[in-house]
Structure formats: C-alpha cells, structure tokens
Amino acid sequence: MKTYKIAVLKGDGIGPEIVDEAIKVLDAVAEKEGINFEFNEYLIGGSAVDVFDNPCPDETIKGCLNSDAILFGSIGGPKWDKLPKEKRPESGLLKLRKSLGLFANIRPAIIFDELVNASTLKPEVIKGVDLTVVRELTGGIYFGEPRYKDDNKAYNTMIYTREEIEKIAHVAFKEASKRNKKVTSVDKANVLEVSELWREVVEEVAKNYPDVELEHMYVDNAAMQLIRDPKQFDVILTGNIFGDILSDEASMIVGSIGLLPSASIGGKVGLFEPIHGSAPDIAGQGIANPIATILSASMMLDYLDEKKAADRIKKSIKKVLADGYRTKDLSSFDAKEIVTTSEMGSLIAENA
Amino acid sequence: MKTYKIAVLKGDGIGPEIVDEAIKVLDAVAEKEGINFEFNEYLIGGSAVDVFDNPCPDETIKGCLNSDAILFGSIGGPKWDKLPKEKRPESGLLKLRKSLGLFANIRPAIIFDELVNASTLKPEVIKGVDLTVVRELTGGIYFGEPRYKDDNKAYNTMIYTREEIEKIAHVAFKEASKRNKKVTSVDKANVLEVSELWREVVEEVAKNYPDVELEHMYVDNAAMQLIRDPKQFDVILTGNIFGDILSDEASMIVGSIGLLPSASIGGKVGLFEPIHGSAPDIAGQGIANPIATILSASMMLDYLDEKKAADRIKKSIKKVLADGYRTKDLSSFDAKEIVTTSEMGSLIAENA
Ligand SMILES: CC(C)[C@H](C(=O)O)[C@@H](O)C(=O)O
Numbered sequence: 053m054k055t056y057k058i059a060v061l062k063g064d065g066i067g068p069e070i071v072d073e074a075i076k077v078l079d080a081v082a083e084k085e086g087i088n089f090e091f092n093e094y095l096i097g098g099s100a101v102d103v104f105d106n107p108c109p110d111e112t113i114k115g116c117l118n119s120d121a122i123l124f125g126s127i128g129g130p131k132w133d134k135l136p137k138e139k140r141p142e143s144g145l146l147k148l149r150k151s152l153g154l155f156a157n158i159r160p161a162i163i164f165d166e167l168v169n170a171s172t173l174k175p176e177v178i179k180g181v182d183l184t185v186v187r188e189l190t191g192g193i194y195f196g197e198p199r200y201k202d203d204n205k206a207y208n209t210m211i212y213t214r215e216e217i218e219k220i221a222h223v224a225f226k227e228a229s230k231r232n233k234k235v236t237s238v239d240k241a242n243v244l245e246v247s248e249l250w251r252e253v254v255e256e257v258a259k260n261y262p263d264v265e266l267e268h269m270y271v272d273n274a275a276m277q278l279i280r281d282p283k284q285f286d287v288i289l290t291g292n293i294f295g296d297i298l299s300d301e302a303s304m305i306v307g308s309i310g311l312l313p314s315a316s317i318g319g320k321v322g323l324f325e326p327i328h329g330s331a332p333d334i335a336g337q338g339i340a341n342p343i344a345t346i347l348s349a350s351m352m353l354d355y356l357d358e359k360k361a362a363d364r365i366k367k368s369i370k371k372v373l374a375d376g377y378r379t380k381d382l383s384s385f386d387a388k389e390i391v392t393t394s395e396m397g398s399l400i401a402e403n404a
Numbered sequence: 405m406k407t408y409k410i411a412v413l414k415g416d417g418i419g420p421e422i423v424d425e426a427i428k429v430l431d432a433v434a435e436k437e438g439i440n441f442e443f444n445e446y447l448i449g450g451s452a453v454d455v456f457d458n459p460c461p462d463e464t465i466k467g468c469l470n471s472d473a474i475l476f477g478s479i480g481g482p483k484w485d486k487l488p489k490e491k492r493p494e495s496g497l498l499k500l501r502k503s504l505g506l507f508a509n510i511r512p513a514i515i516f517d518e519l520v521n522a523s524t525l526k527p528e529v530i531k532g533v534d535l536t537v538v539r540e541l542t543g544g545i546y547f548g549e550p551r552y553k554d555d556n557k558a559y560n561t562m563i564y565t566r567e568e569i570e571k572i573a574h575v576a577f578k579e580a581s582k583r584n585k586k587v588t589s590v591d592k593a594n595v596l597e598v599s600e601l602w603r604e605v606v607e608e609v610a611k612n613y614p615d616v617e618l619e620h621m622y623v624d625n626a627a628m629q630l631i632r633d634p635k636q637f638d639v640i641l642t643g644n645i646f647g648d649i650l651s652d653e654a655s656m657i658v659g660s661i662g663l664l665p666s667a668s669i670g671g672k673v674g675l676f677e678p679i680h681g682s683a684p685d686i687a688g689q690g691i692a693n694p695i696a697t698i699l700s701a702s703m704m705l706d707y708l709d710e711k712k713a714a715d716r717i718k719k720s721i722k723k724v725l726a727d728g729y730r731t732k733d734l735s736s737f738d739a740k741e742i743v744t745t746s747e748m749g750s751l752i753a754e755n756a
Pocket residue numbers: 142145146296594595624
C-alpha cells in the first residue's frame with residue numbers, strides 16, 4: 053500500500069479546525085483508493101512563537117523537507133501583532149516559503165454553479181468563469197534588499213532577476229497549455245524598470261509555447277478587467293505583490309473566500325493551503341467553512357498524482373453543495389441546512 | 405468680471421474630443437454665473453513628442469504654473485509605445501505631476517442612480533456607495549531611486565519619507581472631515597517596512613482629527629472588500645502604486661470608466677482629468693463619453709471656489725442621464741437615445 057508522508061501545519065485561529073476536516077476527508081478517500089497517509093504535525097506562526105519563540109522553527113522546515121507534501125491551515129492573530137517583525141506569524145510564513153523554494157503560487161478561482169448567487173457580481177458576469185492566478189512567491193518586493201526603516205524614512209526594493217521571471221513564466225505557460233491556452237501577464241511596464249524586464253523575459257519564454265496566446269496588461273487595468281469581465285482570463289501571470297492583490301480580488305468573484313484553495317510549488321515539496329486567513333474572530337466556534345482547505349487537499353492529491361482521489365473530493369463537495377448544505381458564511385445562498393465545520397467535513401468525507 | 409486662466413492639455417487619442425466638450429460646458433456655466441475663462445492650450449504626451457520630441461516640454465510646465473487651474477484630457481497610444489522610456493507619453497505625465505508638486509490625487513467614485521445597472525456588481529451592493537480614493541501621487545515606487553535595469557536584473561525602490569506621508573494623510577483626513585468621517589488607510593505593513601512607517605505616521609496625523617475614525621487595511625484585503633462591500637468605505641488613503649490599482653478597481657463599481665473625474669492637487673495649481681485613458685481605438689469617431697471630463701471640469705470649479713457653477717454642471721449631467729441620453733458605452737443601460745460625444749456635451753451645456 054502506497055504511503056504518503058504529509059507535514060501538517062495547522063497554524064493559528066481557525067487553522068486547526070479546518071485542517072482537521074481536510075484530514076478527515078483525506079482519510080476517507082485513502083481508504084477507498086487503497087493509499088495511506090502518515091500525518092506529522094509541526095508548529096508554524098503564532099503557535100510556534102508561543103512554544104519556540106520563533107514563527108518558523110528549524111524543526112518545522114526539516115519536517116516539511118522530509119515529507120511528500122505539506123497541508124497548511126492559516127496563521128496570525130491579534131495576540132502576536134505587536135511583536136517585532138521577525139517574530140510575527142507572517143514572517144514565519146514568508147521564511148517557510150523561501151526556505152522551501154516555493155516560488156510559484158497557484159490560485160484557481162473556481163465557480164460552483166450551486167453558489168453562483170454568493171458573489172456580489174451579477175450571475176451572468178461570473179457564470180462560466182475559469183481562471184487561475186500564477187503568482188511569483190519568493191521574490192519581488194517581499195524579499196528585495198536593501199530594506200530599511202527609521203523614524204523619518206523607509207524603503208523596500210522590488211527586484212527580479214531574469215532567472216526568477218523565466219521560472220515563474222514557464223509555470224504559467226505550462227498551466228495554460230493544460231487549460232484554455234491564454235496567458236495574461238500583468239505588470240506596470242509603463243512606470244517600472246522591473247516590469248520592463250518582466251515583459252521582455254515573458255515574451256521570450258512565450259516562444260517555447262507557440263500554442264499559447266500571450267497578452268500583457270497593466271496592473272491597474274487588470275484590477276478593473278477582473279470585475280468588468282472575468283471570463284476574458286485563463287491564466288494570470290504576475291509578480292509577488294501584484295499577485296497578492298489580484299488573487300484576493302479574483303477570489304471575490306467567487307463570492308466567498310471560504311471556498312478557494314491554493315498550491316505553492318517549485319521546491320522539493322509542495323504546500324497546499326486555503327487562501328483565507330486565520331479569522332481569529334470566529335476561531336473555536338465551529339462555524340468556519342472547511343471547503344477551501346478540503347479543496348487544497350484535493351490539489352495536493354493531484355500534485356501527488358492521485359487524480360482519482362482528488363476527483364472524489366471535488367465531486368463530493370459539489371454533491372454536498374447541491375444537496376443544500378451550507379456553513380454559516382454561505383447561509384443566505386440557497387441553503388437547505390446550516391451545518392458546522394465538522395458536520396461539513398463529515399458530509400464531504402461520507403460522499404467522497 | 406472674474407477671469408480664470410485655464411491651461412488646457414488635451415493630449416492624445418480621445419483627449420481633444422472630450423476636452424472640447426468640457427470647454428463647451430464651462431463656457432455655458434461661465435455665462436450664467438458671470439465669470440470668464442481664458443483657455444490656453446499646451447502640448448502634452450504623444451502630441452508633444454511629435455512636435456518637440458519631448459512628452460512634457462518646459463513651455464507646458466511654465467504655462468501650467470502661470471494658470472489658475474489645469475484641464476487635462478488623456479495621453480498615450482501605440483504610436484509612441486516603442487519609444488525609449490523618457491520619451492513615452494506616460495513619462496510626460498509623471499514629469500508634469502512631479503514638476504507641479506501635485507502630490508494628492510483625489511478620485512471620487514460617484515454612483516449615478518440613473519446608471520445603477522451599468523455596474524457588473526449587483527445594484528443592492530452599489531446603490532448608495534459614496535467613497536473617494538486619496539492617492540499619493542509624486543512619491544513611492546513611481547519616483548524612488550535607485551532604479552535600474554539590465555538584461556539580467558532590474559529593480560525599483562518604494563520609498564516614503566515621514567513628511568510625504570504626513571502631507572497626504574492630512575489631505576485624506578480633511579476630506580473625511582467634510583464627508584462621512586472615516587479614513588481607511590491601505591498598506592502592506594505585514595510585509596513592507598515602508599508600510600510600517602506609513603501606518604505609524606498616519607496614526608500620528610489622525611490625532612489631529614479626533615472626529616474622524618481611522619482604520620488600517622492590508623492592500624490585498626482592500627482589493628477584496630471593495631467588491632464585497634464598497635459601502636463600508638468613505639475615504640481610502642493610500643500610496644502611489646496601491647492607489648493606482650485600487651482607484652481603477654473602485655471605478656468599476658460605478659460601471660463605466662467613462663464617468664469618473666479626478667483632481668490632482670497640492671502644488672500651486674490643481675490639475676483635473678478623467679480617470680480613463682486615451683482610448684486610441686475609438687479616437688476620432690465621436691463616440692467617446694465626455695462625462696468624466698465634464699465632471700472633472702466641475703471639480704475644477706469647486707477648486708476655484710465657484711461652487712454654484714460646479715453644481716450646475718453636476719445637476720445638468722444628472723438631468724441629461726435621467727432623460728435617457730447615453731453615449732455608446734452606456735447604450736445598454738436604460739437608454740432612450742444614443743448620442744455622440746459632441747451631442748452629449750451640448751445637452752449638458754444647454755441644461756447647465
Ligand atoms: C500573510 C501575508 C504575508 C501573505 C502574503 O502577503 O503573501 C498573504 O496575504 C497571502 O497572500 O498568502
């Protein structure tokens with residue numbers, strides 16, 4: 053029986069509750085597909101600060117490197133907000149991404165027909181949207197040096213090398229080859245030198261993918277077009293900070309941030325996490341929506357090449373939503389029954 | 405009779421057509437209010453490159469400095485896209501902003517009840533939205549040094565000084581004092597040093613405005629909240645690049661980019677321009693929507709303290725829209741009659 057070692061990083065806030073449901077679902081599909089998971093927990097974020105005074109302990113990185121994949125919950129909360137920067141949960145997440153070489157973040161915006169009314173956008177605008185954001189995750193202004201702050205001035209550096217741009221561009225074009233064969237590369241080349249290089253290199257990489265169409269779009273226009281007509285997009289390729297902004301914006305097309313998964317890949321081990329944060333205000337109440345995390349687990353199975361197991365999860369989620377089960381965040385959208393975090397996890401596990 | 409000297413910078417693409425309509429309307433209200441305008445034209449953008457080989461000639465800057473206000477159309481087009489950076493129309497606009505000290509860009513997102521269906525957002529989400537973006541315009545990553553590019557690497561610097569942040573924060577708080585008394589300051593303080601300073605300084609400035617509420621929001625979350633619930637905002641205060649992205653996004657709430665004006669202030673002379681670009685694809689066809697430019701002229705009158713004249717314009721636009729006149733871009737939204745750019749200008753002039 054095939055066994056996968058999964059590093060489990062539950063994190064803070066609602067992290068533990070939602071990851072537990074993903075594990076429940078993974079165990080259910082494992083049984084049906086005759087595979088096996090070995091789950092090993094490691095601390096990250098605020099909960100790691102509490103124990104090790106370090107938001108990303110070496111032990112966590114070692115554990116991740118020693119696994120086949122990483123399942124991640126969420127990090128952060130008011131308890132740790134006033135700590136010095138290097139101790140804040142966010143720094144732990146950034147260090148983890150960098151240490152593991154997770155340079156490519158992939159965030160599909162998947163519309164569930166059952167929830168087409170959950171968006172603030174009109175149904176005719178979003179029905180049929182099928183786009184994915186490919187965001188560079190270990191470069192750009194997040195990690196650029198020099199960075200500095202005193203009482204009178206502060207700065208950061210947005211920097212990209214040719215090599216970094218090539219790597220992420222290949223990920224986007226490969227993704228588009230498997231999808232609708234269009235890449236929209238987003239930059240601010242009318243103002244930024246770093247975007248000029250971005251555009252040049254993306255055009256060169258494009259030559260290797262003659263069947264994929266490439267278009268360039270300025271980031272301000274992209275922020276607009278995502279609302280005006282999201283159906284025009286297939287793969288959106290962009291840098292770290294623009295990707296941070298645009299992928300969160302794109303998630304709202306779907307209506308609930310509680311539904312969207314992400315994959316961070318490129319290093320030895322892939323990391324899978326919901327795109328939402330740790331929602332400290334609702335932690336521990338059993339009302340968080342576990343679907344984004346369960347879908348992240350499904351992306352993890354795809355990554356492990358367990359396509360059948362991955363599909364089981366996706367189909368089960370669709371069925372449970374079609375049957376009218378909703379967590380509280382989605383209660384106003386054609387709900388037949390409002391269920392808890394754990395009930396939602398059990399329903400998806402049973403139907404998988 | 406009071407005379408105002410207006411520098412007119414029509415620019416490229418649809419710029420000349422739409423500015424001509426704004427002038428038509430300004431002349432109409434001038435007559436009714438017993439004031440007078442002296443319009444002096446200067447070249448900017450691609451049209452300045454064609455004549456002076458310079459997208460922002462000294463003569464244009466001098467002319468602007470020698471005026472009471474600047475009415476601006478739009479710049480750019482494929483003809484000038486391949487020129488070296490310093491000759492591109494965009495560089496001309498940036499140089500103009502910097503030379504005139506226009507550090508504050510104000511972009512109200514005004515919803516016309518008559519056009520509530522023009523948005524891709526649901527009417528109940530946008531009805532009653534009344535927000536304005538205050539964007540820092542002459543600092544940040546747009547102008548930060550060092551900036552560099554070779555074939556293998558490129559970088560830009562995002563930098564703010566205490567003084568720059570103080571100045572723009574005061575503009576936002578003053579704006580909020582006159583409005584709904586809430587400032588949402590947008591940054592990425594969980595990652596960027598420059599945002600940490602931004603947050604600190606904004607909190608200090610806030611102490612001078614005890615009746616204005618201040619909240620902080622990360623830029624990724626702001627991109628989401630603008631779609632999820634735009635009514636929560638009053639004044640959004642942010643830096644140059646985040647403001648570029650968020651104000652374009654906010655404009656889509658309204659439905660048409662052809663409707664929104666902006667003011668750039670802070671120096672000796674204010675500049676007023678539509679937020680849209682030069683739309684080279686429709687230039688010269690007489691179908692561009694002049695309303696954003698005419699509303700910019702109305703903001704200019706407010707700035708010149710000609711409130712009654714400014715209100716005449718706003719009321720007239722409302723009436724003309726209520727009467728069912730639409731330019732082509734708005735033809736599907738309760739149109740009774742489709743009119744040209746020039747007819748729309750004449751209708752607004754007549755009713756002003
Ligand atoms: C928590 C924060 C540092 C992080 C980011 O900005 O990358 C988050 O917003 C994300 O998108 O995963």
